Amino acid sequence: MASLAAMYVQPSxxxxxxxxxxxxxxxxxxxxxxxxxxxxxxxxxxxxxxxxAVEAWLGEVLDEVFGPRL
Structure with a gap:
């Protein structure tokens, strides 16, 4: 499974x-x-x-970018 961040930024x-x-x-x-x-x-x-609301919509992406919550 590709990461969510990789789905948005893909090399051409x-x-x-x-x-x-x-x-x-x-x-x-x-x-x-x-x-x-x-x-x-x-x-x-x-x-x-x-x-x-932000965590519900962007929680997975934020975890990929900043790491898991402590």
């Missing part, structure tokens, strides 16, 4: 094609009246229900 069996050279990107000046601010607190509270 096709030979690599020559990449076309793309022209360098032009600089575009952006003038916008929109101001983006960050109002999130430094520490975000996470409820136990949110942790259980």
């Amino acid at each position: 069996s096709e030979p690599q094609r020559r990449r076309r050279r793309t022209p360098p990107a032009r600089r575009v000046e952006v003038r916008s009246p929109i101001r983006i601010t960050d109002t999130w607190p430094e520490d975000l509270p996470i409820t136990p229900a949110e942790v259980r």
Whole structure:
């Protein structure tokens, strides 16, 4: 049985094609009246229900990536 991580990242069996050279990107000046601010607190509270939901959906993948829970 293949690991879940291996199902998502598989090397291509096709030979690599020559990449076309793309022209360098032009600089575009952006003038916008929109101001983006960050109002999130430094520490975000996470409820136990949110942790259980993440573990239910991604538990196997997280165990493969980080190792089994202690």
